[in-house]
Amino acid sequence: MDDTMSSRPLCRHCGAPLSSRASSTGDCPRCLVASALAAPSEDAAPADFGDYAFGDEIGRGGMGVVYRARQCSLDREVALKLLPFELLESEDFLERFEREARLMARLTHPGIARVFEAGISRRGQPFLALELVAGDPVTTFLRTHPLPLRGRLELFLQICEAVQHAHQRGIIHRDLKPSNVLALAGEGGPSIKVIDFGLARPAGDHAADAALWRSQSAVVGTPLYMSPEQAGGGDVDTRTDVYSLGVLLCEMLVGAAPLADRSFSSGSREEIARALRETAARPPSELLTQGSPSAAPALRVAEVRGDLDAICLRAMSKDPAARYATVATMADDIRRHLAHEPVSAVPLTAHYRLGKYARRHRILLSVASLVILGFAGAAVFSAVQARTARLQRDRAERVKAFLIDVLGAPAPGADGREVRVIDVLAKARERAEHDLRTDPIVLAEVRLTLGTTYYNLSLYDEAEPLLRSALAETRRLTGDRSIATAEALKAMGEQCNWTSRQDEATKLLTESIVIYRTHLPESTAALGRALQSRASVEIHSSRPLGAIPLLEESVRLAERAGGPGCVDSLVSMGDLATSLDKLGRTNEARVIFDKVIPGMRANPALLENLSAMLSSLSDLLAESGDLAAAERALVESVAQRRILYGDETTPVATALGKLAWTRYQQGKYQGAEIDARAGVTIQRKLLPPVAREYFFTLRPLAFTLLKLGRTMEAEPVFVELVEVTRRHMAADAVIVKQAEQGLAEARAER
Amino acid sequence: MPPDSPAAFPETRWSLVLRAQTSAVPDERARLALDELCANYWYPLYAFARRREIPPAEAEDLTQGFFALLVSRSLLDKADRERGRLRSFLIGVFKLHIADETRREHRLRRGGGHALVSFEHAQAEEWFVAETADGAAPEQLFDRDWAETVVDHAMRALEEECAQKGKGPLFARLREFLSWEHAEPEVAAAARDLGITEGALRVAVHRLRHNFRQQLQAQVAQTVTTPDELQAELDHLFRTLLRE
Numbered sequence: 001m002d003d004t005m006s007s008r009p010l011c012r013h014c015g016a017p018l019s020s021r022a023s024s025t026g027d028c029p030r031c032l033v034a035s036a037l038a039a040p041s042e043d044a045a046p047a048d049f050g051d052y053a054f055g056d057e058i059g060r061g062g063m064g065v066v067y068r069a070r071q072c073s074l075d076r077e078v079a080l081k082l083l084p085f086e087l088l089e090s091e092d093f094l095e096r097f098e099r100e101a102r103l104m105a106r107l108t109h110p111g112i113a114r115v116f117e118a119g120i121s122r123r124g125q126p127f128l129a130l131e132l133v134a135g136d137p138v139t140t141f142l143r144t145h146p147l148p149l150r151g152r153l154e155l156f157l158q159i160c161e162a163v164q165h166a167h168q169r170g171i172i173h174r175d176l177k178p179s180n181v182l183a184l185a186g187e188g189g190p191s192i193k194v195i196d197f198g199l200a201r202p203a204g205d206h207a208a209d210a211a212l213w214r215s216q217s218a219v220v221g222t223p224l225y226m227s228p229e230q231a232g233g234g235d236v237d238t239r240t241d242v243y244s245l246g247v248l249l250c251e252m253l254v255g256a257a258p259l260a261d262r263s264f265s266s267g268s269r270e271e272i273a274r275a276l277r278e279t280a281a282r283p284p285s286e287l288l289t290q291g292s293p294s295a296a297p298a299l300r301v302a303e304v305r306g307d308l309d310a311i312c313l314r315a316m317s318k319d320p321a322a323r324y325a326t327v328a329t330m331a332d333d334i335r336r337h338l339a340h341e342p343v344s345a346v347p348l349t350a351h352y353r354l355g356k357y358a359r360r361h362r363i364l365l366s367v368a369s370l371v372i373l374g375f376a377g378a379a380v381f382s383a384v385q386a387r388t389a390r391l392q393r394d395r396a397e398r399v400k401a402f403l404i405d406v407l408g409a410p411a412p413g414a415d416g417r418e419v420r421v422i423d424v425l426a427k428a429r430e431r432a433e434h435d436l437r438t439d440p441i442v443l444a445e446v447r448l449t450l451g452t453t454y455y456n457l458s459l460y461d462e463a464e465p466l467l468r469s470a471l472a473e474t475r476r477l478t479g480d481r482s483i484a485t486a487e488a489l490k491a492m493g494e495q496c497n498w499t500s501r502q503d504e505a506t507k508l509l510t511e512s513i514v515i516y517r518t519h520l521p522e523s524t525a526a527l528g529r530a531l532q533s534r535a536s537v538e539i540h541s542s543r544p545l546g547a548i549p550l551l552e553e554s555v556r557l558a559e560r561a562g563g564p565g566c567v568d569s570l571v572s573m574g575d576l577a578t579s580l581d582k583l584g585r586t587n588e589a590r591v592i593f594d595k596v597i598p599g600m601r602a603n604p605a606l607l608e609n610l611s612a613m614l615s616s617l618s619d620l621l622a623e624s625g626d627l628a629a630a631e632r633a634l635v636e637s638v639a640q641r642r643i644l645y646g647d648e649t650t651p652v653a654t655a656l657g658k659l660a661w662t663r664y665q666q667g668k669y670q671g672a673e674i675d676a677r678a679g680v681t682i683q684r685k686l687l688p689p690v691a692r693e694y695f696f697t698l699r700p701l702a703f704t705l706l707k708l709g710r711t712m713e714a715e716p717v718f719v720e721l722v723e724v725t726r727r728h729m730a731a732d733a734v735i736v737k738q739a740e741q742g743l744a745e746a747r748a749e750r
Numbered sequence: 751m752p753p754d755s756p757a758a759f760p761e762t763r764w765s766l767v768l769r770a771q772t773s774a775v776p777d778e779r780a781r782l783a784l785d786e787l788c789a790n791y792w793y794p795l796y797a798f799a800r801r802r803e804i805p806p807a808e809a810e811d812l813t814q815g816f817f818a819l820l821v822s823r824s825l826l827d828k829a830d831r832e833r834g835r836l837r838s839f840l841i842g843v844f845k846l847h848i849a850d851e852t853r854r855e856h857r858l859r860r861g862g863g864h865a866l867v868s869f870e871h872a873q874a875e876e877w878f879v880a881e882t883a884d885g886a887a888p889e890q891l892f893d894r895d896w897a898e899t900v901v902d903h904a905m906r907a908l909e910e911e912c913a914q915k916g917k918g919p920l921f922a923r924l925r926e927f928l929s930w931e932h933a934e935p936e937v938a939a940a941a942r943d944l945g946i947t948e949g950a951l952r953v954a955v956h957r958l959r960h961n962f963r964q965q966l967q968a969q970v971a972q973t974v975t976t977p978d979e980l981q982a983e984l985d986h987l988f989r990t991l992l993r994e
Contacts, residue, residue, distance in 0.1 A: 020877055021877070021898065021902035023905045023906030030991045032901055032929045033901065033966070034991075035928065035930070036959055037992075085960070088960070089960075094949065120949035120950075123931075125956070
């Protein structure tokens, strides 16, 4: 405009004359209208987001538009989500937005996409800078990467862990659905990231909530994953996420959501809420039988019917109080199902429990077949007893670790022979309990054998009454000084030691040793083993000093009975070396390790002991500074454990973590990262979050990443490491402090 | 800027006036509505007359006389085709009125017995003198005067709305942010002055803009009778102001 003749001052922005009217003096009507026009657009105006350089649009939905962007100051790729201006209409939006942003900043979990920043653009538009996540919606992923049932459930457990992590920090997702759960194939198997955590979603029945509902339903078109109480606009708590997880699990199993055949497209909010309340969800197995076109053909109806139906339906109960109270309890049920244990969602009927028992024991027995075959094949109890006793030694800990691993490993196929074995064991127990004709001394021996067998299978509850009654009966029938009574005392003492009743264990084992001493030389080997068990109590009670004389005597007795290098002597020597090492007497320990390990290598029956010895030796070597030798020992330990337990087991993961730490200490960062990640990947599949074992893998991974300057990756690992050390190693201040310092360093360098 | 709820278009001042015109019974509400419209939009008409080189005193008389006829309803049946929108109606009928009056060489004196709009002559002339005379057609200049009048009323309404909510000081400090994007330091300074965070300030500015847009729409809505007209009139307003 040519305003040369105007006497009105001109706008310094557009050159138009400023208003001289009463209410707008000094305003520029042109600019006022131009900016009023510009504001409502939800699309990016990149200049408004100073630190972020915009890339392509990634997605668009009721809750805003998402762009790929680069955060210039930190030189990192992010997903920038621009939230709708509509949100600002609710007066307390900003307060809630900032409060939730603070909460979200504390949410660091490998299964949750990070929120880097929650900000307001220059135009007042709220936005989130989020971790950029590759991957497909989990249901899409499962179509392109069909997984067997176990794989699907393990993937689902990852989702549960992420959601539970958030719940523990007071954050509800409120919109769990496949497009918010992304899955990504990786070296160590698929992993998930939950995105779009509860941020900036209206909490109650707000005006803005209503507005959002409009836009959401227009875009999403289905409230399939929304709990009835949330659809109705009522208050929600974490159980709304439990509901959504139930729907998600169903879809991950059978390829369709339970209410997928219903059309919600035309309904009002009230109608949808009513439909969700009144439509009974169908169990997943039923969806499978009806052959939904998108159903995953990989799964069989029989795999899903029963537990998984019950778990899904319980999670999707219309009444929040009938659902799982927490995501963790839902995850526990999935884990129990995977371990063939009774799940809480299914009412315990005798038939159900027996079915579970048989399935579970099929696995247990397959790993402990040596024990079982020894028992099942024989009516000759003395032979069984001898073999069982030899197996027993102080291997309870390893047996237990072993069995836990096996439970987490892929289920073996149905094997009639193994099922028969457990049937024999159960039948034998029943007979031992009710048989009135057999000689009571034989019966006591049977109970002792059965109890010891259950003990070796980690079935302490089953073992306890058998061992107790065996001890009482043997004492009554053979007297307080008999070898049989000493045997029973020793078995009961071991049971007490393993079930954390060290005082009672000490009393029982000491009595047993006293009796054995009166039967020398006949009881030489037995006394040696009893001393070994007694030493084990000292080790369990963190008194390695007390264990040393017991073990020294045990070794002497074992060598006297079985010759140098016999199995019993090697086991006791191994414990002796470990105890010496714990006391810092590394030179003495080293000498013994050097004797024990070759002996164990030569004896296939001692593979388990060997891998444990190698691990202890590596600790010793590392402490004494011989990192190369420590690394060699661990490489062997990993290999042995793979043979013993299988590739994807926690002992292998722990050994991999230790190997990674040794490599890290030698500056071999690449190898360290690979080993640590392999270990973590295994643990994620088998262990609950924040389990103690994570320490071994997270520590090398975190410090390696830090060393490599990848602080963004290192930080969440450190966060988890700190959590693990604080929970399990609070007593070891050095370790906790080391983790905390690492975290501070990662944050400082970020 | 689509109207909020196209389904139920509320009664507007202008639709009230037009409806009353066909009724035999005098309608007090309609009379008040017309008075308010006159009070709001006299200046563009006055300026239009002045641009026809009619001297200030005569331009005032002409405008007052026009309103007197309007209020007595004797002008309302003229220019039927144009009467959908107040702006088009007024300028159309006002042109005829000027032609009539010029032909008669006789100016109606003010009022015809009616209380007319308060006419701040000195102020009107002050505004007019400050106006540009950049060679645009008088009709274009009329439209611009009209648009600026709408904006001015929208600002006044926004200020009142803020004052009612106890946000008078916020409005006073942030009104300049309504028109222009501000650099960081200015944002920071204003946030400091108001004792809020910069994010909160940006949100407040956004809200204020949103409310201004609504006020603008509300002002225009009073001069039309249907949603379509509202949209067309808003488009016209923006085109007028944003031309070039």
